[in-house]
Amino acid sequence: MIDREQVLHVARLARLELDEEEVSKISGELSTILEHIEKISELDLESVPPTSHSVDVSNALRPDVPRACLPREVVLSQAPAVEDGGFVVPSPTA
Amino acid sequence: MTEILDLTAAQAAAAVERGELDRSELFETYRERAAADELNAYLWVADEAPHANGARVGPLSGVPLAVKDLFCTKDVPSQAGSKILEHYRPPYTATVVDRLASAGAPLLGKTNQDEFAMGSSNENSAYGPVLNPWDRARVPGGSSGGSAAAVASGSAPWAIGTDTGGSIRQPAALCGIVGLKPTYGAVSRFGMIAFASSLDQAGPLTRDVTDAALLFRHMVGHDERDSTSVAFPEEVRLPTARTLEGVRLGVPEDLTGEGVEPGVMERFDATLQLARDLGATVDRVALPHADYAISAYYVIAPAEASSNLARYDGVRYGLRREADDLLTMYTKTRHDGFGAEVKRRILIGTYALSSGYYDAYYGRAQRVRTKIADDFKNAFERVDFVVTPTSPGVAFELGAKTDDPLAMYLNDYFTAPMPLAGIPAISIPAGLSEGLPVGFQLAGPAFSENRILEAAYALEQAIGFDNSAARK
Numbered sequence: 001m002i003d004r005e006q007v008l009h010v011a012r013l014a015r016l017e018l019d020e021e022e023v024s025k026i027s028g029e030l031s032t033i034l035e036h037i038e039k040i041s042e043l044d045l046e047s048v049p050p051t052s053h054s055v056d057v058s059n060a061l062r063p064d065v066p067r068a069c070l071p072r073e074v075v076l077s078q079a080p081a082v083e084d085g086g087f088v089v090p091s092p093t094a
Numbered sequence: 095m096t097e098i099l100d101l102t103a104a105q106a107a108a109a110v111e112r113g114e115l116d117r118s119e120l121f122e123t124y125r126e127r128a129a130a131d132e133l134n135a136y137l138w139v140a141d142e143a144p145h146a147n148g149a150r151v152g153p154l155s156g157v158p159l160a161v162k163d164l165f166c167t168k169d170v171p172s173q174a175g176s177k178i179l180e181h182y183r184p185p186y187t188a189t190v191v192d193r194l195a196s197a198g199a200p201l202l203g204k205t206n207q208d209e210f211a212m213g214s215s216n217e218n219s220a221y222g223p224v225l226n227p228w229d230r231a232r233v234p235g236g237s238s239g240g241s242a243a244a245v246a247s248g249s250a251p252w253a254i255g256t257d258t259g260g261s262i263r264q265p266a267a268l269c270g271i272v273g274l275k276p277t278y279g280a281v282s283r284f285g286m287i288a289f290a291s292s293l294d295q296a297g298p299l300t301r302d303v304t305d306a307a308l309l310f311r312h313m314v315g316h317d318e319r320d321s322t323s324v325a326f327p328e329e330v331r332l333p334t335a336r337t338l339e340g341v342r343l344g345v346p347e348d349l350t351g352e353g354v355e356p357g358v359m360e361r362f363d364a365t366l367q368l369a370r371d372l373g374a375t376v377d378r379v380a381l382p383h384a385d386y387a388i389s390a391y392y393v394i395a396p397a398e399a400s401s402n403l404a405r406y407d408g409v410r411y412g413l414r415r416e417a418d419d420l421l422t423m424y425t426k427t428r429h430d431g432f433g434a435e436v437k438r439r440i441l442i443g444t445y446a447l448s449s450g451y452y453d454a455y456y457g458r459a460q461r462v463r464t465k466i467a468d469d470f471k472n473a474f475e476r477v478d479f480v481v482t483p484t485s486p487g488v489a490f491e492l493g494a495k496t497d498d499p500l501a502m503y504l505n506d507y508f509t510a511p512m513p514l515a516g517i518p519a520i521s522i523p524a525g526l527s528e529g530l531p532v533g534f535q536l537a538g539p540a541f542s543e544n545r546i547l548e549a550a551y552a553l554e555q556a557i558g559f560d561n562s563a564a565r566k
Binding site: 002006007010011013014015016017018019022026029030032033034036037038039040041043045048049050051052053054055057060062070074075077078079080081087089090091092093 | 182183184185186278279292318321322324383386388389390392393400404407408409410411412413414416417418419420421422423424425426428429432434437438440441442444445446448454455457458459460461462463464465467499500503514515516517540
C-alpha cells in the first residue's frame with residue numbers, strides 16, 4: 001500500500017506537482033498496480049543475470065571526427081524564453 | 095478515386111511505375127481523405143503534395159505515408175500526443191522517416207496516439223481519442239491508434255508506428271490490419287521521442303502482409319546516430335509462400351482460453367486449423383514466465399519513461415508555466431503538461447527506481463526479462479513460431495476501461511513478452527467476432543522477419559479477410 005506521504009515523496013523526486021484530488025486518486029491506483037507488479041517476487045531469481053537490453057552491443061564507437069552541429073538560433077527557436085543566445089529560467093533561489 | 099482506394103500500397107506503387115497512376119493524383123486522393131478524416135486519426139495533414147520537380151522518386155513510387163506523431167519531422171508538429179510538446183516543431187527528422195522519404199514515401203500526415211505512447215486505447219492523447227473505423231463508439235487500440243485507424247479507414251495507404259509493449263500489434267488487431275513489431279535494433283530509433291528506450295521499436299501498419307514487407311524493407315539498417323541499431327542480416331523479401339509445409343507453430347501451454355473472449359478464441363482456433371490445412375504442425379510450448387511479463391513490463395517501461403521524460407522541464411522546448419523560482423516552474427509545467435496516465439507511469443517508475451526499492455522492483459524485473467527471453471529461446475528449439483491471439487478481446491467501447499488502469503494494462507498480456515525478449519512479432523487479421531476484427535499473432539526468433547512475413551502471407555491468403563468495409 002502506497003500512502004499519501006509516499007506519493008508526495010515520489011512526486012517530489014519526479015519534479016511533479018500533484019493537486020489534492022490527484023494525490024488521493026493516484027495513491028489508490030498505484031497500490032493496485034504495485035500489487036500486480038509484486039507477482040515477480042514469487043520467483044526465485046537468485047542466480048539469474050539481469051537483462052538491461054536485448055541486443056548484444058557494447059561500446060559502439062564511431063571515429064571522432066568533428067562535424068557541424070545545429071545552428072544556435074535553430075536550437076533556441078523552440079524555447080519558451082531566450083536571451084543573449086541562451087535559455088532563460090527563473091532563479092533557483094528566488 | 096474509388097479505384098485508387100482499392101489498391102494496396104504495393105499495387106499503387108506498381109501502378110505508378112507502369113505509368114498508369116499519377117503520383118500527384120495518388121497523393122492528393124489520400125491528402126483529401128486525411129484532411130476530411132472524422133476519426134481524429136490525424137494531428138497534422140500536409141497541405142499540398144511534394145512539388146513534382148523537388149520530390150524524390152524511389153522504389154516506393156510516391157505512395158504517401160502516415161507517421162505517428164512521436165517521430166520527429168523537421169518543421170512539422172511532433173507532439174507525441176502530449177500537451178507538454180504542443181506546437182513543438184523539431185529541427186531535424188527521424189532517421190526512419192527520412193529513409194522512407196528517400197525511398198519515395200512522402201509524409202502525408204502525423205497521426206494521433208496515446209500520450210508518449212502510453213496506452214492501449216488511444217484515449218490518453220491530449221488531443222482527444224481516435225475512433226475505430228469499424229464502430230465509432232469503440233477505441234482503435236493504442237498507442238499507435240491513429241496510424242491503425244488511418245490505414246484501416248483508407249485515409250492513408252500505409253503508416254508507421256512504434257511498439258513498446260504492443261502499441262503496433264494491438265491497434266492493428268483492433269482495426270483489422272497488419273502490424274509488425276521488428277526485432278529490437280532492426281530500425282533506428284533516432285528521432286523517435288523516447289518512451290522506454292530498451293523496448294521501443296518502429297514498425298509498419300499496413301493493409302496486408304506484402305505492404306508490411308515492402309515498407310519494412312526500407313526501414314531497416316544500422317544508423318550511426320542510434321548505437322543500438324544493427325545492420326539487418328539479409329534483404330527483406332516480399333513474401334510468396336502458399337503453404338506452411340514443414341512449419342511448426344507453438345501455442346503457449348497456459349493459453350487455455352481463460353481471460354480471452356470466446357469469439358477471439360474461436361477465430362484463433364479456426365486460424366490454427368487453417369494453418370494445419372496448409373501443412374503446419376501445431377504443438378504446445380512451455381513459456382513458464384510469460385505470465386510475469388506484464389508485471390516486469392510495468393516496472394521496466396515506467397522506470398525508463400520516468401528517466402526519459404525528465405527532459406520535459408519547460409526550459410528548451412514545449413510548454414512552460416511561469417513561476418518565481420526554478421523548481422516551481424518545473425513542477426507546475428509538468429503538472430499542467432502531462433496527462434493522468436503519463437503521471438501514473440512517471441510515479442511508478444520513479445518509485446521503482448528510488449532508494450530502497452531498486453533491487454526489489456527494477457533489479458528483479460530485469461531478471462524476469464532474462465527468464466522470458468530464455469523461455470522463447472527454448473521454445474524456438476522446438477517450434478518455428480509462437481502463436482497467440484494478439485489481444486484478449488476485440489475493440490472495446492470508449493471509456494470502458496479508463497477508470498481501471500490495471501484492466502487497461504492487461505490488454506498487453508499477449509504482446510508484452512516479445513519486446514522484453516527483443517524478438518519480432520506480427521499481427522494479421524483473422525476474421526471478425528461480433529462484427530469487429532480479431533488479430534492473430536506470430537512471434538519468431540530475432541531477425542526472423544522474412545520467415546514471419548512468409549508464414550503470415552500464406553495464412554493471410556488462406557484467411558481471405560476482407561477489410562474493405564472499414565474504408566467506406
